[in-house]
Amino acid sequence: MRQRITAAAGALALALMLLVNFRGPRDLALATAASPGADPATAAGGTSSRTGVGNGSGATAGSTGSTTSGGTAGPTGTAGSTGKTGSSGSSGSAGSSGTGQSTTGVSVQYVGPVAADPYGNVQVEVTVKAGKIVDVTALAMPVGGRSGSISNYVAPILRKQALTVQSARIDGVSGATYTSIAYATSLQGALDQAGL
Amino acid sequence: MTVAGASERPLRDDEPRTRPDRQLRVEFIMGTAITVDIRAPFVSSDAIDAVFEVLRDIDRRFSLYRRDSELGLLAAGALLEADLSADVRWVLAACDDLARTSNGAFDVRRHRPDGIVDPSALVKGWAVEEAALRLATAGAVNLLVAAGGDIVSRGEAAPGVPWQIGVRHPDDAAHVAAILSMRDNAIATSGLYERGEHIIDPRTGTFPQGLVSLTVVGPDLAWADAYATAGFVMGLQGLAWIDAHPGYGALAITESREVVWTPVIDRYRVPDSTGAHGFSDDSHPEGLH
Numbered sequence: 001m002r003q004r005i006t007a008a009a010g011a012l013a014l015a016l017m018l019l020v021n022f023r024g025p026r027d028l029a030l031a032t033a034a035s036p037g038a039d040p041a042t043a044a045g046g047t048s049s050r051t052g053v054g055n056g057s058g059a060t061a062g063s064t065g066s067t068t069s070g071g072t073a074g075p076t077g078t079a080g081s082t083g084k085t086g087s088s089g090s091s092g093s094a095g096s097s098g099t100g101q102s103t104t105g106v107s108v109q110y111v112g113p114v115a116a117d118p119y120g121n122v123q124v125e126v127t128v129k130a131g132k133i134v135d136v137t138a139l140a141m142p143v144g145g146r147s148g149s150i151s152n153y154v155a156p157i158l159r160k161q162a163l164t165v166q167s168a169r170i171d172g173v174s175g176a177t178y179t180s181i182a183y184a185t186s187l188q189g190a191l192d193q194a195g196l
Numbered sequence: 197m198t199v200a201g202a203s204e205r206p207l208r209d210d211e212p213r214t215r216p217d218r219q220l221r222v223e224f225i226m227g228t229a230i231t232v233d234i235r236a237p238f239v240s241s242d243a244i245d246a247v248f249e250v251l252r253d254i255d256r257r258f259s260l261y262r263r264d265s266e267l268g269l270l271a272a273g274a275l276l277e278a279d280l281s282a283d284v285r286w287v288l289a290a291c292d293d294l295a296r297t298s299n300g301a302f303d304v305r306r307h308r309p310d311g312i313v314d315p316s317a318l319v320k321g322w323a324v325e326e327a328a329l330r331l332a333t334a335g336a337v338n339l340l341v342a343a344g345g346d347i348v349s350r351g352e353a354a355p356g357v358p359w360q361i362g363v364r365h366p367d368d369a370a371h372v373a374a375i376l377s378m379r380d381n382a383i384a385t386s387g388l389y390e391r392g393e394h395i396i397d398p399r400t401g402t403f404p405q406g407l408v409s410l411t412v413v414g415p416d417l418a419w420a421d422a423y424a425t426a427g428f429v430m431g432l433q434g435l436a437w438i439d440a441h442p443g444y445g446a447l448a449i450t451e452s453r454e455v456v457w458t459p460v461i462d463r464y465r466v467p468d469s470t471g472a473h474g475f476s477d478d479s480h481p482e483g484l485h
Binding site for chain 2: 158159160161162163164165166167168169170171172173174175
């Protein structure tokens with residue numbers, strides 16, 4: 001099996017790698033990795049078990065369309081995603097006792113515990129639909145930021161553009177990610193509640 | 197809506213979406229998701245296993261979340277710096293060098309409120325470079341290794357098609373604010389939007405102002421990552437500071453929601469593909485004001 005991912009990592013990657021569908025998500029390599037379509041039964045089981053990357057990604061993308069992105073950039077209907085369409089052998093196979101998650105089309109939120117971090121408290125909410133994680137949201141993150149005026153210093157070498165949403169085929173996303181153990185702890189708590 | 201090199205036609209809904217064209221693996225190490233994405237020629241599964249084992253080993257030695265790691269023992273006072281392994285001492289020495297050249301904007305000995313020596317900003321990038329190097333040694337030519345949002349790319353995504361890396365939109369994790377097209381480069385981003393004010397100015401103990409995120413592109417991820425942290429602390433001045441490092445470029449998103457970048461970025465930046473939105477100063481490179 002050439003393509004393997006860790007199911008738990010896939011679930012965490014959904015949140016941590018900040019990857020959602022862009023236009024042409026079939027080429028979003030990291031979104032494939034972040035696919036929550038991996039067998040949810042293994043999601044809480046640690047990082048040892050791996051499963052086929054293609055599992056259920058198509059179905060996943062279909063459900064993520066209703067979650068974080070909503071997509072100002074991506075038109076609806078781009079939710080093809082990577083992975084085999086309809087190959088969701090893992091779909092609904094969790095055999096877990098979660099409530100409501102077997103009902104197709106119904107999203108259920110599970111809130112993780114507040115976990116402490118050197119910089120503050122972290123709390124995570126997962127949204128489960130049809131036995132799959134379709135969204136991970138940070139309810140609480142350490143705060144303390146302050147806004148201030150930008151320095152008037154500007155180097156003449158710099159170039160600028162108004163901030164816009166870009167869309168194109170991409171292979172990965174660079175962004176400051178939240179790497180705290182506290183995040184993982186709260187996420188795991190939410191997954192436990194969800195029975196995943 | 198295409199970008200340079202994106203020539204594949206869209207898949208129909210009923211077409212299979214298996215990807216025989218890549219080796220993809222994700223594992224959760226160092227507190228983040230590590231992705232390995234290899235395009236042909238492929239390597240053995242054992243080779244990828246070995247790379248992840250290297251990363252786990254680095255985590256065992258460097259993680260501050262492990263009391264028994266070298267840095268954990270150092271933080272607890274149970275180990276002296278002279279007793280650290282050569283790798284750890286090298287990392288700390290590199291960080292100390294950068295503390296000097298950045299006039300203290302990057303200082304792994306002073307940037308945490310608890311006073312713990314924390315070189316994570318450089319360690320992660322260095323670890324990913326190690327992973328990429330070992331994959332290349334195993335025969336991979338076209339590869340991408342990502343640790344969270346820090347990425348090393350080698351070769352190309354497909355014959356004639358560079359890797360396309362998005363820079364996260366600061367207000368919307370689902371979208372990107374810029375796209376960089378690159379071969380053989382590293383990219384790292386520091387910012388506040390996800391880590392919750394994780395970056396503190398070591399010189400003042402306060403939170404940096406001016407930028408929401410700072411992305412650095414360059415030949416080595418360890419330095420790109422560290423420069424991104426240092427440059428973020430410096431604010432807009434950080435772009436000029438990074439520009440002074442040969443081969444490295446910076447792209448910042450400011451608090452007033454402008455995208456600002458150094459000339460090196462022009463080599464990689466894909467022009468705004470949304471067209472109708474916003475404006476572009478591309479034809480007026482004279483500066484901000």
